[in-house]
Amino acid sequence: MDGINSLFLLGGLLLFLSVISTTLSARLGLPLLLMFLGVGMLAGEEGIGGIEFDNFFTATVIGQLALAVILLDGGLRTRFESFRIALKPASVLASWGVIATVALLGIFATFYMGLDWRFGVLMAAIVGSTDAGAVFSLLRNSGVRLNERVQATLEIESGANDPMAIFLVTALIALTMNPEKSGVASFLWMLVQQLGFGLAMGFVGGKVLSRLMRRLNLAEGLYALMIVSGGLLMFAFTNLIGGSGFLAVYLTGVFIGNQHSHATEHVLRVMDGLAWLAQASMFVVLGLLVTPTRLWEHGLDALVLAAFLMLVARPLAVVSSIWKFHYNKRELAYISWVGLRGAVPITLAMMPLMMGVPNARLLFDVAFAVVILSLLIQGATIPMVAHWLRVSVPPKPEPKDSREIWLSESASVPLLAYEVVADSDVEGMHPDEVAHDLDLLATRCFALIRNHKREELGLDTRLKAGDVAWYIVPEHQVETLAKRFAETGSSMSLSQSFFGEFVVNPSSLAGDLAMAYGLQLDEAESNLTLRQLFKKRFEGVPVEGDRIHIGGFVLTVKETDKDGSMKWLGLKVPS
Template identity: 60%
Template structure:
């Protein structure tokens, strides 16, 4: 009993310290996942903690379960509309992109480590795929808003490239341990089986879970447990059948998350905490497996491996995959840079250890070092690189807090909190006056807090700077309301106006009329097009928010797209007059 209590105390203490240290991680600009790894290493046998942990099978189990939960949470938060923008490029990155990375990196590893070609390719296969845990976490907590094309490509790639990485690792291990049992046809059959079963099981399983959510009435906290347990069943069953459980559970989450129901809000709130717990537990456990002295011993070669991956193999693989999709050079560079490695390479590196593959200890240490370098260098620069490369768009006007209230199976209301900004349109107004504008309808004020106290909602109350206002509104009112509460700026353009342009034009307006009004030069075949058609024709790809088309000294910028991906707002930026 005493040993069980000691184990629980140690695990709880590690998690507690890691969470508290997250404030330091934020101040230093370091990824929280890196902190969990470092805490695990310090708690290990060679650190102050002195914990001896070498149970590879337990570590593998924890890693697989945690990755499954993280992928489920990622699928729940991914909108199907992003697949219209990035499915094709992400799919190629998740397949050929992994193969290209492994071939390039494998050749370098064979030369660098002077090992058998199979060992070099196995090492490359272990670190060849991006990590869903790292990508989802760092992109969604980076503090910047990426354009949809870049964000969707990175997230879908990381959620779908695990089958290819697992296949390559399995094939290379078989080639090392039983060379005669591996041929091209068996590899292709295994690849097809992984993707096909993962696709079918994930889609059907997600549909079943969606039907259950719409029919069952449970306690709020049980909805997330239902989804998590159902997702893990899909994951395990798909793996047992020889398919990709990781792909299946990601797709199951995608199906459930895009079929909104009365339980959606409860599921997302609880799953957020479960995903963080999974990430923390997984990285702490994996950190316990490695000894710092081993990292120091192989540091020069590991740094060379990580550098070649970040600056040569990943960029060349990305260029070979995306050159046909007309990504801008800035987007290609950013996608290349955010090829984050995380828990997946470490979990894959455990396979050779369990199977006693030659040089397996070296493979594990180098993979661990590559992950550390990736999180430290690439992970810490995710927001800086996004701003430097110009792939960010201004943050949407959003409420401070938002609670979705289901009043029926097909009807919802939003309870939203806003703060009155200085010189905003809302300042000096009675709360009910907000409903009298053309853009804002069906809104009711539930409460006004001033200095932490409720303000009586009588006819004399007016909103003041700093007031917290709670409003009940139908779906779709969040952004118009946020614009009414946003602080005004008298001396310069707002961030949105500076990015999108001072004027908004109708995308259905004929481009020829706009050209005539501003003296713009268009090609003859463009004058009969609408502005929406003109933008799409010049871009030559699916338009997303933030895409720009330059006409003489003027710029047309996509301000917003609807749920079908069609342009419904366009900004016009005029040249500055000196």
């Protein structure tokens, strides 16, 4: 029993230190995943903990399980609208983009390190794909709001590129170990299996689990356990039949997350904690595996390979993959930069070790060092580079919190909390006065929290900075109310500097705008609506932040509806 309790004590201590390290991560601006790795390395045999851990099989099991949970959580938060915007380019990036990256880096590694070409390309295949756990975690916790096309492309690519990476690593290991038994036909059939079974089982699993979630009447906490166990079931079964379990579990999450039901809110709240626990456990265990002295021995090689990967291989692969999908140069540069490496390369690097590939420890050490450099350099600069390349859009006013009261399987009442910002429009107003021009029967305040206590509403109640007001709000008024609570002089000026001083209806005639401001438009364009004119001049699917120029004037997409159609345009007038 003492051994079991010691194991529990050790596990609890490592996770506790990981939680505490999150505050240090926020202060230093370092990626949280890097802090988890640091905790594991400090606890390892060359750290202050002195724990000797070199069980690659156990680490692989933990890594695969954690990645499945992380991908399931990422799928649950991916909207179908993202696929409408970025499915084709992301699919090309997840297939040809991985191949191009591996080919370029493999050739470089072969000549730079003087390796056999099969070993050099295998090294490139291990670190050639972006990591879903790192992308989902760092993009959503970076504090920057990317334009929807860039965000969707990065998330879908990272969620879908694992089959290609696993295929390349498996094929290259076979080519290294048994070259005489390796054939092109068998490799192609393996790829078809990975993609085909992964897509099919993800669709089936998502449909079945989403239907069960709507029909079963379970205790609130059990819905998330059902989804996690169902997702792991699809992951394992798909792997057993030769498909990509990672692709299957990601798509399972996508289909479940887009089926709004009474259980969805409970599932998402629990999955937050489970995904965090999965990331912490995985990176702490991976940190225990590494030996800092070995990393230092291969540090220069890893630095050179990482630099080539970040600055040459990834950018060329991105440009060759999606140049025809009408991304501008800044977007291509940012997508190239956010080619984050994380747990997937380290997990893939364990495969050669367990299969007895000669000199496989070198692959693991280099892959680990590349991941650390990627998180340290690329992960830590996500917000800065986004602002520098101008691929971010101003923060969107949002409720502080939200709840739903479900009245039936398909009917609910949304409850939203809004915090009063100092100098905002609503400060000093009665809570009911805030929504006086909205639908008074559908939008009303039912609670006010002041100094963490409930304040009784009266005729003389006035909102103060720091108050949290809870409203029943119909979906189409959520953002309108959020703007009134959040907008101050500084936030309004930020929005105006980006979108422009005026808001115009895209259904307005372009000719009317041209006449009002003396713009030069030919007769054909004058008879178009602004929406039609925008689509004519802008190639691709417009998203928030996209813009066209008419003379010295700039039209910017300010807001889109659920179908992706332009709802409002911003007009910036030349000074």
